[in-house]
Amino acid sequence: MALQAAPAPLTPLVREGESFVLTLSCADRSGIVRSVAEALVELGCSISDSQQFGDPSGSFYMRVAFRSESGPLERDHVESVIAANVDGFDMSWEVTDSAHRNRVVLMVSKQGHCLTDLLFRAKSGTLPIDVVAVVSNHTDMKDLVDWYGIPFHHVPVTKETKNAAEDELRRLVGHYRADTVVLARYMQILSDRLCSDLAGRAINIHHSLLPSFKGARPYYQAYERGVKVIGATAHYVTADLDEGPIIEQDFARVDHTRDPRELTAIGQDQEARALARAVKWHAERRVLLVGNKTIVFT
Numbered sequence: 001m002a003l004q005a006a007p008a009p010l011t012p013l014v015r016e017g018e019s020f021v022l023t024l025s026c027a028d029r030s031g032i033v034r035s036v037a038e039a040l041v042e043l044g045c046s047i048s049d050s051q052q053f054g055d056p057s058g059s060f061y062m063r064v065a066f067r068s069e070s071g072p073l074e075r076d077h078v079e080s081v082i083a084a085n086v087d088g089f090d091m092s093w094e095v096t097d098s099a100h101r102n103r104v105v106l107m108v109s110k111q112g113h114c115l116t117d118l119l120f121r122a123k124s125g126t127l128p129i130d131v132v133a134v135v136s137n138h139t140d141m142k143d144l145v146d147w148y149g150i151p152f153h154h155v156p157v158t159k160e161t162k163n164a165a166e167d168e169l170r171r172l173v174g175h176y177r178a179d180t181v182v183l184a185r186y187m188q189i190l191s192d193r194l195c196s197d198l199a200g201r202a203i204n205i206h207h208s209l210l211p212s213f214k215g216a217r218p219y220y221q222a223y224e225r226g227v228k229v230i231g232a233t234a235h236y237v238t239a240d241l242d243e244g245p246i247i248e249q250d251f252a253r254v255d256h257t258r259d260p261r262e263l264t265a266i267g268q269d270q271e272a273r274a275l276a277r278a279v280k281w282h283a284e285r286r287v288l289l290v291g292n293k294t295i296v297f298t
Contacts, residue, residue, distance in 0.1 A: 016099040017072030019048070021065050021285045022082065024093035028060035032089060036064060039085035043078060044070045051297040061288050063297045065098070094285075102129045102283035105178040107169075107186035110140045114184035114205060117272040118279065119148050127276060129283050132176040135169060137188060151176075157188050166194045173198075182279055183237065185271070192239040200289055202237035203282060205275040207267055208249060219264040229253055230263060232271040234278035236289065245294045247278035247287055 026032065033052065040047060049065040079095050086093065104122075108115045115134070121127035134145045137157045145152040153172055157165045173181060183204040195202070207213075208231040213221035222230060231251030238244035250270045254263060281287050281296055288295040 014098045015072070016097060017068065017074065019065070019067040019098040020045075020073075020075075020078060021063065021096045021098055022093060023061075023063050023096075023285050023288060024086070024091050025059060025061045025288060025290070026089050026091035028054045028058050029089070032060055032062070032086075032091075035085045035089065036062070036082070039082045040064075040066050042085070043073060043081050044068060045073075053295060053297075059290070061290075061295045063286060063288075096285050102179045103132050103177055104129045104180045104182055104279070104283075105173055105176060106131055106134045106182050106184050108134060108136045108141050108184045109187040110138050111185040111187075111268070112141050112144060113268040114272050114275050115141055116144065117276055118182065118184055119144070119150070121276055123148060127280055127283070129180075129279065132178055133172060135172060137165070137186075162188075162191070166191055169194070170197065180279070180282060181237075182275070184275065189241060190237060195237055195239045198237060200236060203234060203247065203275070203278055204237050204242070204244070205232060205234050205271050205278075206242045207231070207271065208233045208251065209267075217260075219267050220260045223258070223260040223263055226256060227263075228255065230267050230270065232267065232274040234274045236294075245289055245292055247281065247294055247296060248274045250274040250277075 022036065045066040045068050047064060047066050052060065052062040054060045075095065075097055082093070082095060106115060106118060118127065119131060122129050122131050131150055133151045133153060134141065135153045135155055137155060139154050142152050142154070155165050155168050179201065181198055181202040183202065185205065207218055209218055209222045209227060210229065211225065229251055231249060233246055234248045235246045236244040250273050252266050252270055254266060258266070281298060286297045
């Protein structure tokens with residue numbers, strides 16, 4: 001039976017200039033929340049969601065989603081009013097128009113479970129991103145990506161061509177104006193330079209098995225050691241392999257009745273779910289990078 005056309009994405013509910021997200025961090029002190037509230041009153045906006053956290057070191061973090069009550073607002077105007085009200089707090093802050101959907105380049109090798117999950121979620125509208133391209137060092141996933149109507153770029157990687165391949169990735173990220181790069185089981189180690197270029201913009205997923213099993217067939221190694229818990233970790237990409245700031249983790253308990261294929265299936269499900277949540281929270285500006293860790297407002 002012939003494949004049916006891929007479903008069209010759901011229409012975003014938010015129009016440009018009507019809803020925004022403010023994220024901020026600074027030293028904790030009196031008056032921060034009041035200054036933000038006063039800015040929003042001046043803009044004629046109401047708060048739809050607000051979360052904040054003050055850590056023991058004396059730092060303060062906040063995410064505020066707000067919407068205009070009197071029609072669209074220019075982002076420059078929103079930023080100027082907020083800047084005037086928070087002046088003096090030595091604050092790092094950013095305003096994002098909620099109508100802007102995060103533009104994502106997905107990278108994959110031969111395992112398609114994370115790619116398939118993200119493509120479906122994005123196309124069905126449950127993941128607030130636009131997948132603008134898929135890049136792979138193999139062609140195994142090309143038919144799937146073509147069915148979704150998304151550009152597929154085959155960029156082979158060998159020891160001799162690694163630098164050229166990374167230059168091509170940089171070109172594609174710029175060409176598609178991508179906000180984020182997601183390594184959906186892309187089985188190549190990125191260079192330190194590329195990790196630096198994509199700092200805070202690239203998300204990876206890897207299994208979380210204890211004891212740690214590196215190399216090929218980790219779930220088969222886990223079976224041989226009789227693990228009782230398997231899981232997955234989604235994190236930002238850094239030059240320290242699989243040790244970037246963690247965004248999300250998931251796990252499942254297993255026992256001796258599970259064979260290696262069952263462990264692999266359970267693990268792949270954990271990987272797909274953890275990665276999808278991490279990408280969603282990143283796209284919704286719920287993740288604040290704080291050194292080697294994150295603050296995640298879920």
